[in-house]
Amino acid sequence: MNAFLGDLWYSARESLATLGRVFLFFLQLIAFTPRALMRFRLVVHQIFNAGALSLVIIMTCGLFVGMVLGLLGYDLLSRVGSEEILGAGAALALTKQLGPVVTALLFAGRAGTALASELGLMRATDQLSAMQMMAVDPVRRVVVPRFLGGVIAMPCLTAIFISIGVFGVQLVGVEQVGIDSGSFWSQMRSAVELDDIGEGLLKGAVFGIACSLIAVYEGYNSVPTAEGVGRATTRTVVISSVVTLILNFILTAIML
């Protein structure tokens, strides 16, 4: 029993220490951000890596999530004779919840793992040490542009996911099952307000900061071995997903 409590105490202490290290790392990234923005070319390159290269998966998933939402929504609403509010309900669900959350989960799986494994491999192959030896701070030169690239790309990807998702709902609702196009779009326009779109994009930005921070932290601090890089990549996906869902609950509770 004592050993169990000892292990528990040790784990709790280690978790707290890790949180502290992540926070300090975050402050370091913030401190370097103004200088990184002055070399915006590096950031643009990372926006392309994290954003443009994730477009196909985001758009494909957005389309199918929207279509499923359309089918389920229609099935449910037709039972009570309210099919015409399908557009409004689906758009709200996509804008406020599904869009930011699913985009963040996909972002963690595609861009987050790419960031973590790239940084981990750079450490394992001495590229980060070589930079330090060339009097170049790797955090400033390598980590911050990647972090900013992720932070900027995430809200854009969220907006694209939501748009394609709504298109998917319309495909099923209007084109397939025959809801009137006019009432579909007008119900949606009257239900979704600017604040709802702002909430979705704000969530996207917060998830972007969290997922990018976790990815660059795990990659930069990975053990420089094949196993270490693999673990960092796995941890990135797992921690990002859990943190996204927790943050989503907190933000939803605050913004209700």
Add this chain to the structure above:
Amino acid sequence: MNAAAAPVEVPKSENLVEIRGLHYAVGRRPVFSGLDIDMRRGRITAIMGPSGTGKTTLLRLMTGQIAPDSGEIIVDGLNLRTLSRSQIFQLRRRMGMLFQSGALLTDIDVFENVAFPLREHTDLPERLIRHIVLTKLHAVGLRGAAQMLPSELSGGMARRVALARAIVMDPDILIYDEPFAGLDPISMGVILRLIRQMNDALGITSIVVSHDVQELSTIAHETYLLAEGRVVASGSPEELHANTSDIVRQFMNGMADGPVPFHFPAPDYSTQLLARGERRRTPRGEQ
């Protein structure tokens, strides 16, 4: 008073690097216990020793990547212990380092790799950067590979590109970490010639860490042999070859057993073989 703001400058001597009473341990395992080494300006100093004696750790200490537990490391009159992080970075601009793996940045081509320090530390016009980079690549014989990616280079070529990158800022000190490891005889000969050329033509102080006795003997002016956390022999390569100490003879002649034992410390062989009900754990991932 902020000691970091005013580094203690020791009067400059003929030694570019001086290490005095260096102690360093990893956990409870001592790596160095009272190391004293001098590296003279404009000379090639070889640091040799069996694997695991801390040669690469010594380089990391000398470049301020890690701090010693005690002792002094003085580089060109500057005591590393008194330097702030930014002052250490300033000092590193005068150092070049060739990593064992080359450590080239894999997402940019050879030209950009060599240009990297210039782009980070200077505002030179593009035309001048191009001129300098091509000059350095020509010096290592790889001007024609400027547009290739690191993944397209052989081990020897990658090492030469890394050398071009290491000298692009015209450093005072050039540090080579295992420069011959894994190279074929031709590439090894090329690297040997380049180390000597850099030293003679540019007057760079060179520090070579390696365990390739024959190769180092042909280029080194001074040699230090490390073992058990201290310097066990030093002098010219000829003096080391003439040294009669057991450990020096074992290392210089490549003998499998001696003061550095062939067998890692283990329980008695027969006792272990005859022991029943005890199964050694296999390493993770192996069956």
